[in-house]
Amino acid sequence: MERSLEKQKKWEQRTDLPLMLAAVAFFVAYALPVLKPEIPAFWVEVCDWAQIIIWAMFIIDYLVRFSLAPHRREFIVNNWFDLLIITLPMLRPLRLLRLLTVLRMFDRHAGNALRGKVTSYTIGTTLIVLVTAAIGILEIERKLPDSQIKDFSAALWWAITTVTTVGYGDTVPVSESGRFLAIALMIFGIALLGLVTGLLSSYLVEKVSETEDKTEYKILKQLEAQNQELKRLSEEVRYLREQLATAPTKE
Amino acid sequence: MERSLEKQKKWEQRTDLPLMLAAVAFFVAYALPVLKPEIPAFWVEVCDWAQIIIWAMFIIDYLVRFSLAPHRREFIVNNWFDLLIITLPMLRPLRLLRLLTVLRMFDRHAGNALRGKVTSYTIGTTLIVLVTAAIGILEIERKLPDSQIKDFSAALWWAITTVTTVGYGDTVPVSESGRFLAIALMIFGIALLGLVTGLLSSYLVEKVSETEDKTEYKILKQLEAQNQELKRLSEEVRYLREQLATAPTKE
Amino acid sequence: MERSLEKQKKWEQRTDLPLMLAAVAFFVAYALPVLKPEIPAFWVEVCDWAQIIIWAMFIIDYLVRFSLAPHRREFIVNNWFDLLIITLPMLRPLRLLRLLTVLRMFDRHAGNALRGKVTSYTIGTTLIVLVTAAIGILEIERKLPDSQIKDFSAALWWAITTVTTVGYGDTVPVSESGRFLAIALMIFGIALLGLVTGLLSSYLVEKVSETEDKTEYKILKQLEAQNQELKRLSEEVRYLREQLATAPTKE
Amino acid sequence: MERSLEKQKKWEQRTDLPLMLAAVAFFVAYALPVLKPEIPAFWVEVCDWAQIIIWAMFIIDYLVRFSLAPHRREFIVNNWFDLLIITLPMLRPLRLLRLLTVLRMFDRHAGNALRGKVTSYTIGTTLIVLVTAAIGILEIERKLPDSQIKDFSAALWWAITTVTTVGYGDTVPVSESGRFLAIALMIFGIALLGLVTGLLSSYLVEKVSETEDKTEYKILKQLEAQNQELKRLSEEVRYLREQLATAPTKE
Secondary structure, eight states, rough: OHHHHHHHHHHHHHHHHHHHHHHHHHHHHHHHHHHHHOOOOHHHHHHHEEEEEHHHHHHHHHHHHHOOOOOOHHHHHHHHHHHHHHHGGGGGGGGGGGGGGGGHHHHOOSSSOHHHHHHHHHHHHHHHHHHHHHHHHHHHHHOOOOOOOOHHHHHHHHHHHTTTTOOOOSSSSHHHHHHHHHHHHHHHHHHHHHHHHHHHHHHHHHHHHHHHHHHHHHHHHHHHHHHHHHHHHHHHHHHHHHHHHHHHHHH | OOHHHHHHHHHHHHHHHHHHHHHHHHHHHHHHHHHHHOOHHHHHHHHHHHHHHHHHHHHHHHHHHHOSSSSSHHHHTTHHHHHHHHHHHGGGGGGGGGGGGGGGGHHHHHOOOOHHHHHHHHHHHHHHHHHHHHHHHHHHHHHOOOOOOSHHHHHHHHHHHHHTTTSSSSSOOOSSHHHHHHHHHHHHHHHHHHHHHHHHHHHHHHHHHHHSHHHHHHHHHHHHHHEEEHHHHHHHHHHHHHHHHHHHHHO | HHHHHHHHHHHHHHHHHHHHHHHHHHHHHHHHHHHHHTTHHHHHHHHHHHHHHHHHHHHOOOOOOHHSSHHHHHHHTTTTHHHHHHHGGGGGGGGGGGGGGGGGHHHOOOOOOHHHHHHHHHHHHHHHHHHHHHHHHHHHHOOOOOOOOOOOHHHHHHHHHHHTTTTSSSOOOHHHHHHHHHHHHHHHHHHHHHHHHHHHHHHHHHHHHSSSOOOOHHHHHHHHHHHHHHHHHHHHHHHHHHHHHHHHHHH | OOOHHHHHHHHHHHHHHHHHHHHHHHHHHHHHHHTTTSOOHHHHHHHHHHHHHHHHHHHHHHHHHHHHSSSHHHHHTTTTHHHEEEEEEEEEEEGGGGGGGGGHHHHHHOOOOHHHHHHHHHHHHHHHHHHHHHHHHHHHHOTTTTOOOOOHHHHHHHHHHTTTTTOSSSOOOSSOOOOOOHHHHHHHHHHHHHHHHHHHHHHHHHHHHHHHHHHHHHHHHHHHHHHHHHHHHHHHHHHHHHHHHHHHHHH
């Protein structure tokens, strides 16, 4: 068991950077034919093959990690998202989210400040999710006759009006797959709203509790008073002891 | 009074599982003719009868619990939702929410973690509410000529755009009853937003207060220092006493 | 100064109930011709006169309170909303909000629980604001040719989709005054969202801090240990003193 | 280094008021031709020149502060927004946000109450942002044939429905630049929602923790009891010492 855990860590350390690069490459290979449909057919094919190869890499990585995992059931539960995007071809646009692994770089630069870290992650994740959703919806909806999403600009506009829950309704997905993507984006939007609010309100709660008088402050004052009393008492006892030490000699 | 409380508990323990199953059965009997309108008329009738029978069961359960309740006025107030969905035929789709009793199963598996429990309940409730709202709106709006909600997929899409408060406006209820359902869903959506935010911000408030220096931490440090001082003092006093115990013998 | 404050309180105590009733009467006189436009012209005129008389009452009450106020500038600042709805005829629908004074009744029934009180006020205020906005928008928009709000049901539907920030866009005010009302409702909606979230998250923060291990808990444990140590020390000192009291006699 | 920091402060103190006035003047020069397109061409030109001159002032101020800054890289990072609105002509409407410097006046009047300060800033910022967004979108969209935003009233209506995330969709930007502005407004809307919620929930968390029994309160009670015990102990020890002081004389 111990040894398999060690092997697992080694595997993850070695594959960390290559998989990050693979995620970036997958993003490019996916985005290019969607954003520039006028590129020669040869390059489209190259991108297709690149996607398939990188997808195979993701599968191999998953299988190796699975075989090395000490608790296999736990591994499947913890990596449900990886399993989902590897197996379901319908969720192919979500594979772009492998790009989120790039955010791990924040870990290296980040100090202790939890809130700063959460803020960085939130902004990074939001940007990647928005671009991913825009490219995904563009691929799905562009060729549909009654779609309003025909270029990247409209796609990004749709993604942002959705994630902020503004929802004008001027650009709306009309296909089943497009709606799936939209639902994922809405759930992310709700979580984003919660995070922004949570960050701001945790900040306010802390700042307010620092500046305003509170029970805690009274406790601190009481403790300081107690410390003084204790010191006085110690002094008294020390004096007592000295007296006692000299008393017998007096006698 | 004591005895009626005992009887009430016994009744609830005995009917817990059957009522859960009845709620699931009601859900199936309600959903089937709505989702599959092409099933033979015989099965539609079976479903209709099943709904009526289960509804009667709900009424009987309510009346028994009412007759056993020690404080009847309190009982009516606490079970206002049950009374509402039993009496008003207009709110029939809301009877599907009896399915929420299935979530009681979380209680058995859940540990101490309140937040984990609230998260489980929130996700479970949201899923049931969404499916319930989608089936309900589909039944109400499908046959209306100017409705945009003609199949389950559109109904679920409407439910999700509503609950997340995105509200594109591409699928909107047009009948009075449909709007009633929509209002219930919007109120749930507001509460859901509040819960998600509350969960995330309570988590952040806690994490931040753990990692960052705060008054509490200073208090803890003070207390630890004080404890050491107290122990030193105790030692001193014990020494004093020993001296005193031996002093008379010296004499 | 002291005496004018006393007079002010007396005036407010005496006019409290009559003004509440006047607010209810104003609501009825305003709502009736809007909700039932088919009532005879005579009753419409009665309602018009009732509104004017009650409006005059509000003005007189404002002027009396102003003349009794010890600090007049402060009074104007604190009662800016009263001044606004009394003077601007454009904001006439907002006069219905005088009905909110009825919520003062909660103060009598409410116990200590702040959260329960805030919840009651929030629900009460929301209901009154929604009905007020619906009646107001109906009066403003019903006669406009391109308006989608022609009956109370549509007006309430609009009010609820707006206050929850869902904003389908299927019913939208088209006149300047209607949009003014809508903006007031949206601001209320934002505050409502904040309140619901705040209530839920303050509840969660508290519950979580109660159930989970925290610095505070450690502090409490330390204090309990300290208390034991202190008692032991006291005992020791008492014994010491007894010894000392008997020692001289031994000698 | 020290000297340049001193110089920087001096520069900022001297330019504070002129830059505030310049921001107001820029606002007027920008808003006038947009809100009153019927003014004579001469005045339009005056406004154009005023804008260019004030823009040049902003650039000079930026360059002087840059040259005085002790850490230049830090300066660029901290003043990214200034650099952005100075350099990108596309973001010209955002220059109106320099008006936010007027809010610095709150600092003079504000007391200790952090929450009051945040509330003032939030309301002030929201008003300026809304008016800025309305004027900006009006300038961008008014001349477009398929735009629904043709006057200031419609522009403000759009801005408010967007910032509250209601998003009816009855007035929507149709140009690229308009959508850019809309996205900035939506991001502000999300932050506004978070702030309102944070303010309300920090208020509720504090109020509730004050009124309800909590661990902290128990700690305070324990400490008070302990202090009494300590005093009693001190008394005892003092008595002991007095006895000890008299004991030898007895002998």
